[in-house]
Amino acid sequence: MHIDRCYCFQQSFADLKRIADEEGVQTVDALQEHVTFGHNCQLCHPYVRRMLRTGAVTFDRVVRAADEPPTEAAR
């Protein structure tokens, strides 16, 4: 298993991380203000939260919402 993107919108986590870094955002909601992803099934949300927390952009294991719960991080 190799998970590296929001499949619904074909946005790679690598591109999302680059945009997050450029814009200085730390939450899914804040990142969605700069790029379109995650508005359909939302299965990518816990991966993006982990990406924002750790910097990882590829995942070999399933990450569920319970594994990476939303935070109240500042934008």
Ligand code: FES
């Ligand atoms: S995989 Fe991101 S919204 Fe479906």
